[in-house]
Amino acid sequence: MMFRTATANDLHAVVELLADDVLGAQRERLEAPLPSAYGEAFEAIQRQSGNQIVVAVDDNDNVIGCLQLTLTPGLARLGMTRATIEAVRIARSHRSSGLGEQMFRFAIDEAKKAGCGLVQLTTDRARPDAHRFYEKLGFEPSHIGMKLKL
Numbered sequence: 001m002m003f004r005t006a007t008a009n010d011l012h013a014v015v016e017l018l019a020d021d022v023l024g025a026q027r028e029r030l031e032a033p034l035p036s037a038y039g040e041a042f043e044a045i046q047r048q049s050g051n052q053i054v055v056a057v058d059d060n061d062n063v064i065g066c067l068q069l070t071l072t073p074g075l076a077r078l079g080m081t082r083a084t085i086e087a088v089r090i091a092r093s094h095r096s097s098g099l100g101e102q103m104f105r106f107a108i109d110e111a112k113k114a115g116c117g118l119v120q121l122t123t124d125r126a127r128p129d130a131h132r133f134y135e136k137l138g139f140e141p142s143h144i145g146m147k148l149k150l
Contacts, residue, residue, distance in 0.1 A: 001099070003106045006053035006066065011042050013063035014053060017089035023124060024089070050114070053087075056094075056103055064091040065099050069107050071114050083111035083119045088130075104137055 006014060015038055019028035029035050045051045050071030055063045067088040073081045085107050090100050111119050122145045123130050131141070 001056055001058055001064070001102075003054055003056050003103065006042075006055045006063075008039070008042060010053075010055050010063050011038060014055065014066045017063065017066050017091060018087060020092060021089060023126065054103070054107060054110075056090075056099055064094045065089065065103050067103055067107060069110060071111070071116060077117065080117040081115055083107070083114070083116040085119060085121045088121075100133065101137065 012032075012034060015028060015034055016030055018024045019030040042053070045053060045068070050073075052069055054067050054069055056065035058064050065088075068084075068086050070084045070086070071081055072084065073079070085104070088100065088103070090097075090103075108119055119139075121134065121139065123134060135141070
């Protein structure tokens with residue numbers, strides 16, 4: 001297994017992972033071909049410096065996990081750059097195997113290499129297992145997240 005930046009050829013597999021989840025099944029549209037919005041979003045991510053989809057692949061280059069890692073420079077906290085991890089998914093066949101932790105360690109190491117002073121994430125209230133997982137990795141529930149749907 002290895003981690004790498006996703007390519008356009010990985011897009012369908014990544015969307016499949018995003019949709020293979022109770023919440024994702026309601027949010028995503030796994031169709032063939034994929035809705036064009038996914039390709040457009042992927043291209044925008046590729047164009048933006050410090051933003052990438054990271055995939056875990058097996059020995060046959062099959063995508064078995066994914067996350068999005070975004071680096072955001074800021075003025076607050078003495079100009080600190082923050083890393084945000086989101087859209088984390090592990091293939092059903094590899095859940096509870098340690099892959100999720102390995103992916104997070106990889107993403108955290110990438111954030112450190114980029115000079116980030118903080119790694120942050122949001123998690124849906126409906127995911128208590130994920131909350132325990134993140135806390136096991138050292139994340140603390142320090143803020144209340146809010147969203148405004150447009």
